[in-house]
Amino acid sequence: MKQRMLSFWVMLIPVFSFSQGIQWANGLSWEQVRQKAKEENKYIFLDVYATWCGPCKLMDQDVYPLAEVGKVFNDKFISIRVQADRSTKDAEAIKSRYEDAEKINSDYKVGAFPTFLFFAPSGELVHRASGGFNVNKFISLANDALGQKGYIKQIELFKAGQYENLDLRQLAIAARYAGDASLAKAIATTYVQNLDAKELIKQDNLYFVFEFAEQEQDRKWAKEVCTPKIKSLSMEDLASTQAIRFLIYAAKDDSLAAKATDIWISKMTDSQLFNKDTLEYVRMFLHQSSDKSFQVLYKNARRVDKIMGKKDWTVDALSNVISNQEFGVPTFNPAWKAIKEGKNNKSLTDPDWNNLNYTIAKKYGSVYAEWLQFSPKISWYNLIGNKKEYITNLVAEMNRTGGWGFNGMVLNNSCMEVFLYGKNKKELQNAAAWMEMFFKRNPKEIKTNAVGLDTYAILLYKAGQVKESLQWEEKATQIDPNNSEIANNFAKMKNGLPIWPVGFDVVN
Structure with a gap:
């Protein structure tokens, strides 16, 4: 199942926490806090955090308790905290502030944790920031808010x-x-x-551009704004791990990235190249079978697998390049484009799978042909909407890879596809068996992974194992009682109602 956005709610911790650090206030509604700030001519500091947030915990541990922090905040601010996740242990006082929390979320659009909001005594937002900060930078945030140098003024x-x-x-x-x-x-x-072009390709700026290039339209922006500077650099400047990553993920120039990678590899000694960290980068920079990065892995497969400590690591690494080169570019991409332009997907003719398998085996060896016997079919049949063949090949690939290597998220998503579109009871049971194996190998997940348990339960339910499915779905509801999707599934299952798309009932 898909996880949903959390609702936001306020938890104001005990009235005063007497320590050298920040003294947190409690006992007032959001409107009362704002009124108190006006009356006392104090600024407001609002910390928006989540219980699972690592940087939030570090702020609690390393910053908030310090005397120098308390000295700044306790004199000038009314400091309160806002918790952004719910728990079955919530007290009534917390529940009574749900409406305040919804208003805070709506008004100030909190999109990350921790988020720090600073308000003037008048109640006007003057500064905001997100993420973990060290002591000096955190105190600077407060001083910027007090000195009218905050976010609003900067904008x-x-x-x-x-x-x-x-x-x-x-x-x-x-x-x-x-x-x-x-x-x-x-x-x-x-x-x-x-930015200077050489500054642009440094790691911090690389991550900055990535952060603004999550969506397709943003990737176009990243390419347009970065390419002119990238083009001004020499190939020697570009022949580094950071620059190559920038070329691939920000500038979207695979051809230039491949050239830079060849130069980067050529400059290495044998010992520099054949170590675990470098090989991970080599895998990241794979583009075409003719590239030096591909050839290094292909020609040294046994040595590389031994260094990486995993059988078939090299085959797995190279298969995506082979699949894209032999199937994606000549077959899949034109079909995807045709469908996007309005062509009926049912009019597309299936590829010659036997010929594809033969071509791969002849060029790269039987191991690669066997490795790629199902994945192109999965992509193709999902593209054209043939869900029967899509699910058949998806289950076959799960079997080939041992349940996708028991990677929890990938396995869960694949099994959800089998649940949604599978009509064959054996295939549903097969997917459920992989989920069962995952939980056996990861017993702690049984107590925490409501999403995975829900997937396991609904697979069993659709496969006709109703009694067992209800037991597992009940466990999922106990782990995450506030998850409406799991609750709805459980309610329908108890009443014998279908919870899969119309037209995808089990037929055999």
Whole structure:
């Protein structure tokens, strides 16, 4: 099943936490906090966190308790906390503040944890930031808010074109988390355009561009804004792991990345090349079978597998390149384009699978042909909407890979596809057996993985094993009682109702 966005709610912790660090206030509604700030002429500091958030826990442990932090915040701020996830252990006081939490989430569009919101005594938001901070930077946030140098003021300066002294990188991230995508993109563009080309390909900026290139339209932006600077660099400048990653994931220039990779590999000694870290990068930079990166792995498969400590690591690494070159580019991509342009997918003719298998075996060996016997079919039949063949080959690939290597997320998603579109009871039972094996190998997941248990349960239910399925679905509801999708599934299962798409009942 798919996980949904969490609802947000407020938990104001005990009235005062007497320590050298921040003293947290409690006992007031959000409106009362704002009123208190006006009366006392104090700023408000609001920490939005989640119980599962690592950086939030580090702030709790390493920053909030410190005397120098308390000295700044306790004098000038009313400090409160907002918890962003729900628990079965919630007290009534927490539940009573759900409406406040919804308003905070709606008004300030919190998109990451922790998020720090700073308000003037008037109640106006003056500063915001997201992520973990060290002590000095965290105190600087407070001082910026007090000194009218916060987020809101910085945005005003940027819009006025006065951004010479602004930290555009952090401002773009803050705008993104504030929910203003177009403004964030404008700031990010200005930041990139003002970078030196060699600075652009450094790791921090690489991650920055990636953060703004999650969606397809954003990837186009990344390519357009980065390419002019990338083109100005020499091949020697580009022959590094960071630059090559930038070429692949930001500039989207596989051809240039392949050339840079060849130079990068050529400069290495044998011992530099054949070590685990370098080989991971080589795998990341694979493009075509003619590239040096491909040939290094292909010609040294046994040695590489031994270094990586995994049988068939090399075959797995190279198979995506082979599949794309022999099937994706000549067959799948044109079909996908035709469907996108409105062609009826039922009019497309199936590839000659025997010929594809023969070609791969002849060029690369029987091991690769066997490895790729199902995955192209999975892609093809899913594309053209032939769910019967799609599921048959998906289950066959799960069997070949041993349940996708028992990778929990991949296995769960694959088994969900079998549940949704499978009509064959044996295939449903097969997928359920892989989920069962996953839980046997990972017993702790039985107590925490509500999503996986739900998938396992509904597979059993559709396969006709109703009694057993209800037992597992009940466990899923106990782990995550606030998950409406699991609750709805359980309710329908208890009443014998179908929970799969219309037209995909079990027929054999």
